[in-house]
Amino acid sequence: MMKAQQPLVSVVDDDESVREALPDLIRIFGFDVRAFSSAAEFLGSEWVKKTDCLVLDVAMPEMSGPELQEELVKRGETIPIVFITAHKDENERIPLLRSGAVACLFKPFSDVALQEALDRAFS
Amino acid sequence: MTGVPEKGSSRTLLNDMSDMVMVVSENERLRRCMNDILSITALPAVWSGGNVNDIGRALLDALSAILDVDFLLLRIEKHGDQPDILERLCSAEVSNSAVENLIATLGKSVGDWGHQAQMDWGASSYRLATEKLGVHGNIGVLVAGSRLPSFPSEQDRLVLHVAANQAAVAINEAFRVREDARAAAAREHNKIVDAIPVMAWSTLPEGWADFFNGHFLTYLGMTAEQAAGWGWTTALHPDDAGPLQSVWMQLLASGTAGEAEARLRRWDGEYRWFLFRANPVYGDDGSVVRWYGTNTDIDDRRRIEEELRRSAALMAQAQRLTVTGSVWWRPATGEIFWSDEAYRVAGHPIGTAPTVEMMLDRCHPDDLPIVAEFITGAVRQGQNVDLEHRLIMPDGATKYVHVVLQNIGTDPTDPEFIGAVADITERKIAEENLRRSDVLLSEGQRISRTGTFSWKVETDEITFSEELNRIFGFESGGQVDFDRIIQRVYEEDLPLLATKMADVRQGGDNPDYDIRLFVEGQVKHVRVVGRIVKHLDGTTECIGAVQDVSAQRIAELARDKLRSELAQLARVMSLSTMAASIAHEVNQPLSGIIMNASTCLRMLSEAPPNVEGAVETARRTIRDGNRASEVIVRLRNLFKRGVATVEPLDLNEAIREVLGLLATDLQRGRIALLAELSNPLPLIVGDRVQLQQVIMNLLRNSIDAMTEVAQPERGILVRTTVENGESLVIVEDHGSGLKTADTERLFDAFHTTKPNGMGIGLSVSRSIIEAHGGRIWAESNPSGGAIFGFSLPIDRDGSNEGPVAEPN
Numbered sequence: 001m002m003k004a005q006q007p008l009v010s011v012v013d014d015d016e017s018v019r020e021a022l023p024d025l026i027r028i029f030g031f032d033v034r035a036f037s038s039a040a041e042f043l044g045s046e047w048v049k050k051t052d053c054l055v056l057d058v059a060m061p062e063m064s065g066p067e068l069q070e071e072l073v074k075r076g077e078t079i080p081i082v083f084i085t086a087h088k089d090e091n092e093r094i095p096l097l098r099s100g101a102v103a104c105l106f107k108p109f110s111d112v113a114l115q116e117a118l119d120r121a122f123s
Numbered sequence: 124m125t126g127v128p129e130k131g132s133s134r135t136l137l138n139d140m141s142d143m144v145m146v147v148s149e150n151e152r153l154r155r156c157m158n159d160i161l162s163i164t165a166l167p168a169v170w171s172g173g174n175v176n177d178i179g180r181a182l183l184d185a186l187s188a189i190l191d192v193d194f195l196l197l198r199i200e201k202h203g204d205q206p207d208i209l210e211r212l213c214s215a216e217v218s219n220s221a222v223e224n225l226i227a228t229l230g231k232s233v234g235d236w237g238h239q240a241q242m243d244w245g246a247s248s249y250r251l252a253t254e255k256l257g258v259h260g261n262i263g264v265l266v267a268g269s270r271l272p273s274f275p276s277e278q279d280r281l282v283l284h285v286a287a288n289q290a291a292v293a294i295n296e297a298f299r300v301r302e303d304a305r306a307a308a309a310r311e312h313n314k315i316v317d318a319i320p321v322m323a324w325s326t327l328p329e330g331w332a333d334f335f336n337g338h339f340l341t342y343l344g345m346t347a348e349q350a351a352g353w354g355w356t357t358a359l360h361p362d363d364a365g366p367l368q369s370v371w372m373q374l375l376a377s378g379t380a381g382e383a384e385a386r387l388r389r390w391d392g393e394y395r396w397f398l399f400r401a402n403p404v405y406g407d408d409g410s411v412v413r414w415y416g417t418n419t420d421i422d423d424r425r426r427i428e429e430e431l432r433r434s435a436a437l438m439a440q441a442q443r444l445t446v447t448g449s450v451w452w453r454p455a456t457g458e459i460f461w462s463d464e465a466y467r468v469a470g471h472p473i474g475t476a477p478t479v480e481m482m483l484d485r486c487h488p489d490d491l492p493i494v495a496e497f498i499t500g501a502v503r504q505g506q507n508v509d510l511e512h513r514l515i516m517p518d519g520a521t522k523y524v525h526v527v528l529q530n531i532g533t534d535p536t537d538p539e540f541i542g543a544v545a546d547i548t549e550r551k552i553a554e555e556n557l558r559r560s561d562v563l564l565s566e567g568q569r570i571s572r573t574g575t576f577s578w579k580v581e582t583d584e585i586t587f588s589e590e591l592n593r594i595f596g597f598e599s600g601g602q603v604d605f606d607r608i609i610q611r612v613y614e615e616d617l618p619l620l621a622t623k624m625a626d627v628r629q630g631g632d633n634p635d636y637d638i639r640l641f642v643e644g645q646v647k648h649v650r651v652v653g654r655i656v657k658h659l660d661g662t663t664e665c666i667g668a669v670q671d672v673s674a675q676r677i678a679e680l681a682r683d684k685l686r687s688e689l690a691q692l693a694r695v696m697s698l699s700t701m702a703a704s705i706a707h708e709v710n711q712p713l714s715g716i717i718m719n720a721s722t723c724l725r726m727l728s729e730a731p732p733n734v735e736g737a738v739e740t741a742r743r744t745i746r747d748g749n750r751a752s753e754v755i756v757r758l759r760n761l762f763k764r765g766v767a768t769v770e771p772l773d774l775n776e777a778i779r780e781v782l783g784l785l786a787t788d789l790q791r792g793r794i795a796l797l798a799e800l801s802n803p804l805p806l807i808v809g810d811r812v813q814l815q816q817v818i819m820n821l822l823r824n825s826i827d828a829m830t831e832v833a834q835p836e837r838g839i840l841v842r843t844t845v846e847n848g849e850s851l852v853i854v855e856d857h858g859s860g861l862k863t864a865d866t867e868r869l870f871d872a873f874h875t876t877k878p879n880g881m882g883i884g885l886s887v888s889r890s891i892i893e894a895h896g897g898r899i900w901a902e903s904n905p906s907g908g909a910i911f912g913f914s915l916p917i918d919r920d921g922s923n924e925g926p927v928a929e930p931n
Contacts, residue, residue, distance in 0.1 A: 014790075015711055015715075017711070017712065017714075017715035017743065017746075017747050017750070018711075018714065018715060018718070020715075020719075020743055021714075021715050021718035021719045021722060021740070021743060021747075022718055024719075024722045024726075024736065024739075024740060025718055025721055025722040025725070028722060028725045028726065028729075059787070059790060059791040060790070061790050061793055062793065064791075064793075084714075086706060086710040086711050086714070086787075087706065088706055088710075106710075107710040107711065107713065107714035108710055108713040108714035108715075108716070108717040108718070109714065109717070110717065110721065111717075111718070111721035111722070111725065
């Protein structure tokens with residue numbers, strides 16, 4: 001039943017403007033979208049199991065993006081993750097990719113770069 | 124009638140025959156009577172110049188020859204004394220005792236004697252004839268007695284009467300002459316007593332003064348009546364009256380001669396010293412009948428004695444104070460006199476007989492030859508001595524003495540020296556110390572490059588020390604005046620010099636100021652301090668010091684340059700570390716813009732175009748654009764200023780802006796920041812950007828320190844408070860804490876505890892805070908971590924004249 005529907009992309013970012021803008025764009029790509037303002041909100045929701053791809057901000061208060069990634073690993077969840085970050089720091093990006101992230105995008109990124117990353121997640 | 128003179132017997136015969144020879148003519152009797160009276164009246168020629176007794180005897184002699192009487196009696200009253208009684212016995216029957224009996228019968232008072240009387244005595248009866256001499260017999264009485272019943276005849280009476288008158292005149296004259304002689308003698312005596320230049324006096328045995336000579340009375344300004352008795356003692360000096368009286372009482376009691384000194388008040392009120400001398404005069408029974416005395420004016424002597432005593436005391440005191448003894452020496456006789464102080468200087472007991480050996484045996488061995496040479500010269504040639512040499516005292520101490528001997532003798536072979544020996548040890552030591560401190564001073568001036576000057580303000584007389592001449596490039600010892608000084612002063616600083624000089628002329632000190640000189644093609648920076656000294660003579664002197672601080676100033680300039688370079692470097696560093704947060708701040712709205720714009724485009728290119736969604740995304744694009752713009756404005760504020768700007772500012776506001784910029788860093792470090800900002804906080808004056816840099820530095824350090832440790836609670840507390848007229852900003856964290864106990868070192872440049880740090884942030888922070896007149900510190904947080912804080916003075920008057928910050 002679920003597969004009949006469009007794949008779900010969950011966005012976790014503490015920046016409200018991201019939570020507003022990103023879902024609209026992803027929906028245009030043909031995905032279903034849920035937005036969460038923090039890692040805790042996401043983990044506490046019913047949507048963890050239903051999420052097919054996670055677009056995750058790196059720097060957040062409380063639990064950061066990589067910490068959420070670790071938590072999911074702990075729980076046995078293998079959701080592909082696309083990290084987005086405003087810190088253009090290659091030193092941060094490499095460990096993220098090594099830990100199994102599909103992509104790591106530096107804000108601001110183009111709609112094309114996002115589409116490619118999502119395509120990679122679902123390939 | 125045996126023993127009756129022949130004349131008498133012829134007269135008796137005549138009387139016996141009188142009755143019978145009545146024929147004897149009356150003429151014969153009268154003629155005889157006239158002769159008798161004539162011979163009596165001739166008596167005064169004999170008496171002239173004679174004394175009273177001679178007169179009396181001559182009278183009685185003459186009468187006994189004339190009258191036929193048995194006795195004659197002449198009593199002469201004297202002035203004040205017993206009357207003289209002269210008698211002449213003309214008959215053998217009459218004895219002396221009869222006359223005495225007669226006198227007893229007549230009574231003591233002449234006035235009682237009757238003119239005529241009869242006296243029975245033994246078997247005979249005598250008829251008496253009495254004539255008084257002078258009025259009421261005040262000169263005397265003449266009495267004649269005869270057993271003849273016819274006595275006295277009229278002729279007898281006449282003869283007696285004339286004789287009494289003659290005698291009265293003569294005796295009176297004799298008395299007068301005698302009185303005159305006595306008066307003259309008294310006058311002569313008084314003249315002598317008054318003329319002798321001492322005060323003479325006499326008193327009764329019990330001390331009652333009954334005589335003062337004129338000199339005494341004139342001195343006292345008293346009359347004899349006023350001075351009599353004890354009246355004169357009122358002129359005694361109150362201090363001397365008691366002692367004098369006790370001496371006088373002793374003399375009176377002992378009856379021996381004596382003397383005492385006392386002051387007597389002269390008529391004009393001045394007291395003078397007198398020597399009172401009293402001598403007793405004894406009577407036959409050995410008791411004192413009178414005291415005679417003199418007072419001799421010894422005031423001048425006393426004064427001289429007093430002055431002598433005083434000048435001797437002064438001399439001794441002066442010698443004591445100046446440690447100078449007097450010496451008198453006559454080599455020929457070996458006589459030497461030392462004053463007490465001379466003994467003290469030489470260290471010999473006072474009173475020891477001084478010898479040349481004593482003079483030499485204290486002498487320092489090294490000085491002995493020269494001293495001996497001088498002494499020899501003095502003894503042999505009478506040469507004067509003037510030398511300084513050392514003494515070794517018994518306790519081993521060295522004394523310096525200055526010996527001067529002056530030959531005052533007239534005979535070259537017998538010199539006589541007077542002189543002085545002065546202990547000049549203290550002077551020598553002082554000279555040595557002065558010399559040493561002079562050396563130290565000039566050396567100190569040279570090393571510290573500090574010169575000193577004196578400026579006599581009234582006369583513009585200026586003295587420069589050696590070092591000051593060197594600083595000004597003046598030749599040593601040359602004349603210094605303001606023209607020459609002004610030539611050396613850097614032109615731009617001349618008004619400053621003029622102001623400072625005017626301050627001094629108005630009596631004000633010159634607290635230190637810096638001024639530039641131009642000396643030999645070089646600019647010199649000097650620091651000047653001047654102090655006013657008011658002298659007792661009313662003149663003013665400005666004494667000061669000038670330090671050449673050129674080297675210091677060059678070092679300061681280099682330091683300032685380095686500091687500003689460091690500040691620049693720190694700014695670059697902090698920019699690079701802030702780049703990330705800036706990127707984050709800008710990228711956040713930027714990604715929103717791009718995402719919204721992309722979405723908008725895609726919505727519009729759908730078929731049919733989702734216009735409603737496109738409008739919404741476009742609106743979001745604009746909003747995010749505005750957000751980005753705000754971030755840019757904030758960043759521009761941080762970077763646009765190159766020059767320090769001083770303005771009144773609210774520290775709380777500055778902190779809030781920094782917190783805004785650091786929000787992301789805090790978020791990323793998951794650090795809870797608590798701000799306790801005092802409200803209201805007085806304005807301070809400073810450069811907003813520089814101070815924000817400091818705040819950012821402290822916060823960033825705290826953030827870094829927190830990320831280094833795994834703390835369950837990561838919190839930073841930012842507080843602002845007001846304390847002692849200062850605004851305080853305090854940042855507390857619970858991070859890794861201070862890794863050194865020496866918190867001051869934290870603020871040194873290049874001191875760092877961070878692996879990637881350069882140790883510049885805190886040093887720049889300190890220079891910024893200090894440039895704002897504040898201070899910065901660090902301490903350990905008792906609950907773990909560190910506390911950094913800084914204080915800034917509050918802008919009290921609200922003016923913009925705060926400290927100028929110029930670390931750039």
